[in-house]
Amino acid sequence: MKNTALTHIHESLGAKMLPFAGYNMPILYEGVNTEHETVRNAVGVFDVSHMGEFFISGPNALTLIQKVTSNDAATLTVGKAQYSCLPNDKGGIVDDLLIYKLKEEEYLLVVNASNIDKDWDWISSHNDVKAEMKNVSDDYSLLAIQGPKAVEAMQALSSVDLAAIKYYHFEVADFAGLDDVIISATGYTGSGGFEIYCKNADAEQIWNKVFEAGAAHGIKPIGLAARDTLRLEMGLCLYGNDINDTTSPLEAGLGWITKFTKEFTNSENLKKQKEEGVTRKLVAFEMQERAVPRHDYEIVDGTGAAIGIVTSGTMSPSMNKGIGLGYVTVANSAVDHEVYIRIRKNDVPAKVVKLPFYKK
DSSP, X not given: OBOOTTHXXXXXXXXXXXXXXXXXXXXXXXXXXXXXXXXXXXXXXXXXXXXXXXXXXXXXXXXXXXXXXXXXXXGOOTTBEEEEEEEOTTSSEEEEEEEEEEETTEEEEEEOGGGHHHHHHHHHHTOTTOOEEEEOTTXXXXXXXXXXXXXXXXXXXXXXXXXXXXXXXXXXXXETTEEEEEEEOOOSSSSOEEEEEEEHHHHHHHHHHHHHHXXXXXXXXXXXXXXXXXXXXXXOOOBTTTBOTTOOTTTTTOGGGOOTTSOOTTHHHHHHHHHHOOSEEEEEEEESSSOOOOTTOEEEOTTSOEEEEEEEEEEOTTTOSEEEEEXXXXXXXXXXXXXXXXXXXXXXXXXXXXXOSOOO
């Protein structure tokens, strides 16, 4: 079990620690609902240092990235980030990831913790252009400072105008007394804020200064359980639940990051799938009665016939109702269509809705 540079702090704060993607991670501090509301209304801090970081550099860095990712990284300029995925050669997804353009010939790829080795091997196996690759996952820490008060609370820690960093942009600047920190507005909660990438040796200094600066704004540490409810209210995919090695980006509603302006792994087959249409789609649904949908619950139609499967589900803390994502047949995917979630032999009514669930 790996620890992050901040594990000892989480333990000293009384966090409930559990294994997650091979790391000892804080899941809860006060409770999911309280932590969720802190991020929605004030500011909270997640230690997400388990995420993986790869540097891809050299004259052929972009060539490699274009080959293995679905989005068009050629549109990136220095200071901009992009959401993308690594398609496999069987129609599914190796992983979803963020791509940061740091310099003209240097990129940072941020991948899911559970897929670090898999992604590294996959990208390496396609690196016939000899791009320089460096896996720095064990050397970097990542804090997500999220919530509507994040910018105001943190502004004193940097000379950069934090409010001016647009969504999916970043700055490499001073932060909390350190130079060359990546300050990125690529949040996973839907409540604003930003992420801080730093060396492990600097993580504790940043953590302490962040909590000093945020004290007057009600800042609190937040666990991964609330991260899951926050991202689900926004309808954001979680690898291993809503997307995996068998789900195509087009089925998952990720056509917007699947650009056929270039060739990439399995692009020909995905293009064909786009032209012919998918047979199932990832949809969002709200329960029509008080009930909580869970991962792998069956989705059925009015006759009780199976039409799909729940991939993510929870009781929404912001809306106080059961919400979820799941794959259903295209015929059952229209907004306002009624479906049923089979919960312990009971078929509980639900309605297909537009994302996001949570509207500010």
